[in-house]
Amino acid sequence: MKTPGSQLHVDSEIGRLRTVLIHSPDNGIGRVAPSKAQDWLFEDILHLETVRKEYDYYVRVLLYFLDPEKLRDRLSAGDEPNDDRAFYKPGIRGFYDSDHVLEMEKLLADILGDESIREKLCAAVCAIEGCSYNQQLDLNALEPDRLARILISGSLKSGEMLFPPIPNLIFTRDLGIVINGYVLLNKPAKKARNREALLARYMFFNHPLFAAYRSKILEIPHSVQHFLRPGEAPDEKATLEGGDVMIVSPNHVIIGCSERTSASGVTEAMRLLFDNEVVEKVTVVKIPHKRDYMHIDTLFTQVNRHTWVVLHSICSGRNKIKGEPLEYLSDKKKQNDVQILQFKKNKEKPKKFKNIESLLASVSEKDLGSTEKTVFIYSGNDEFPHDEREQWTDSCNLLALKDGVVLGYDRNDRSVESFKANGFQVIPVEELSKQIEAGKTDFHSLENTLILMPSAELSRARGGFRCMSMPLLRDPI
Numbered sequence: 001m002k003t004p005g006s007q008l009h010v011d012s013e014i015g016r017l018r019t020v021l022i023h024s025p026d027n028g029i030g031r032v033a034p035s036k037a038q039d040w041l042f043e044d045i046l047h048l049e050t051v052r053k054e055y056d057y058y059v060r061v062l063l064y065f066l067d068p069e070k071l072r073d074r075l076s077a078g079d080e081p082n083d084d085r086a087f088y089k090p091g092i093r094g095f096y097d098s099d100h101v102l103e104m105e106k107l108l109a110d111i112l113g114d115e116s117i118r119e120k121l122c123a124a125v126c127a128i129e130g131c132s133y134n135q136q137l138d139l140n141a142l143e144p145d146r147l148a149r150i151l152i153s154g155s156l157k158s159g160e161m162l163f164p165p166i167p168n169l170i171f172t173r174d175l176g177i178v179i180n181g182y183v184l185l186n187k188p189a190k191k192a193r194n195r196e197a198l199l200a201r202y203m204f205f206n207h208p209l210f211a212a213y214r215s216k217i218l219e220i221p222h223s224v225q226h227f228l229r230p231g232e233a234p235d236e237k238a239t240l241e242g243g244d245v246m247i248v249s250p251n252h253v254i255i256g257c258s259e260r261t262s263a264s265g266v267t268e269a270m271r272l273l274f275d276n277e278v279v280e281k282v283t284v285v286k287i288p289h290k291r292d293y294m295h296i297d298t299l300f301t302q303v304n305r306h307t308w309v310v311l312h313s314i315c316s317g318r319n320k321i322k323g324e325p326l327e328y329l330s331d332k333k334k335q336n337d338v339q340i341l342q343f344k345k346n347k348e349k350p351k352k353f354k355n356i357e358s359l360l361a362s363v364s365e366k367d368l369g370s371t372e373k374t375v376f377i378y379s380g381n382d383e384f385p386h387d388e389r390e391q392w393t394d395s396c397n398l399l400a401l402k403d404g405v406v407l408g409y410d411r412n413d414r415s416v417e418s419f420k421a422n423g424f425q426v427i428p429v430e431e432l433s434k435q436i437e438a439g440k441t442d443f444h445s446l447e448n449t450l451i452l453m454p455s456a457e458l459s460r461a462r463g464g465f466r467c468m469s470m471p472l473l474r475d476p477i
């Protein structure tokens with residue numbers, strides 16, 4: 001029998017969530033220097049304690065939903081002034097330690113208990129971070145919980161920084177993605193995320209929870225063209241990040257070709273998925289390669305079987321004036337066009353889709369058998385500039401706990417109005433917690449609901465709740 005938490009299977013974006021991998025903001029986030037913020041992929045420096053408070057609400061919602069036992073005797077956990085948030089901190093007595101809400105730092109500490117894995121991982125981290133041999137020996141001698149914390153935060157307890165933090169580890173989505181019973185590991189485009197990928201690789205290959213899946217971990221190979229090229233140009237490098245991968249139905253994966261996921265990365269991922277018979281259909285959505293859009297999940301996510309939240313201008317190309325000379329002459333035209341191609345195993349010619357809405361409608365109606373007309377909820381109520389402002393703060397990046405119940409930021413006011421106009425209940429998490437704790441609401445009876453999460457600080461890290469989650473197990477849709 002499999003222990004709870006050890007089963008990997010995801011075949012949709014909206015099946016009831018059973019197990020998820022997350023990482024709470026660690027001290028590394030509080031050590032991002034202004035001069036490095038952009039290099040480390042933050043637009044600004046963040047206030048650690050505020051981010052943590054906001055994130056703790058997220059952990060509580062996940063526990064209410066996936067592992068309520070953990071909250072049974074601790075309904076006010078985290079609100080006690082003197083416990084220093086122990087409930088939320090891996091490696092500390094009192095940590096929630098759930099089998100359904102898995103914390104990356106805890107899983108890392110687990111594998112570091114094995115001497116041979118500890119040695120290999122310390123050597124690998126020290127190699128990519130340029131540590132001295134003696135630093136490597138010192139790290140190797142630490143006990144697992146402390147070592148895990150240092151490998152993530154980059155800093156010793158004294159505050160000394162050994163290497164940079166990896167503040168984007170909170171976005172566990174980008175580390176890899178479970179597709180049916182397989183794990184497709186990422187290959188990050190940005191140097192700032194390399195150590196995250198290394199830690200994720202060690203975790204999946206070595207943690208006993210995933211032992212049954214070792215032969216089902218898929219790794220994107222280096223493209224030979226890339227390392228044979230002269231110079232350091234990133235062209236042709238095969239990169240892929242989880243925010244660009246959506247398993248929308250048991251046999252259909254959408255992959256974004258974006259600022260982060262290269263054409264070679266898409267090609268290699270598609271080959272792996274077809275060769276291993278993971279899915280029969282892969283749709284590639286090429287989006288403009290720019291920071292605002294980063295991954296496809298910053299532009300659209302699924303809410304229920306027939307509803308999606310999207311940035312409308314990316315579907316309609318509304319802001320372009322057709323026929324202008326610029327459209328023909330500028331190279332940018334090609335770069336900024338959305339192109340959608342659907343590939344099937346052993347079929348030579350891909351099918352083309354006119355726009356993102358027609359693709360998503362075909363997912364809902366054909367793949368998922370929805371009999372209702374597909375509904376699109378637009379970022380910022382489709383009003384310029386609120387559509388783009390709210391997309392920037394992740395109005396389109398929602399996490400579905402189940403079909404129709406999603407988590408999103410509380411700051412995207414016009415998008416929230418669109419949800420209401422489309423018949424959704426909208427409830428702030430503080431209110432929901434009170435109702436649950438007073439026994440007035442049962443989480444599982446919620447339907448078609450957007451849960452609003454505090455976001456003033458968290459949203460400045462540039463990712464929403466889809467980015468902050470790696471679903472490991474969902475019920476079949």
Ligand SMILES: NC(=O)NCCC[C@H](N)C(=O)O
Nearest residue numbers: 041171243295461462463467
């Ligand atoms: N899936 C996502 O869209 N992830 C968001 C990642 C944000 C992070 N600051 C980054 O730039 O990589």
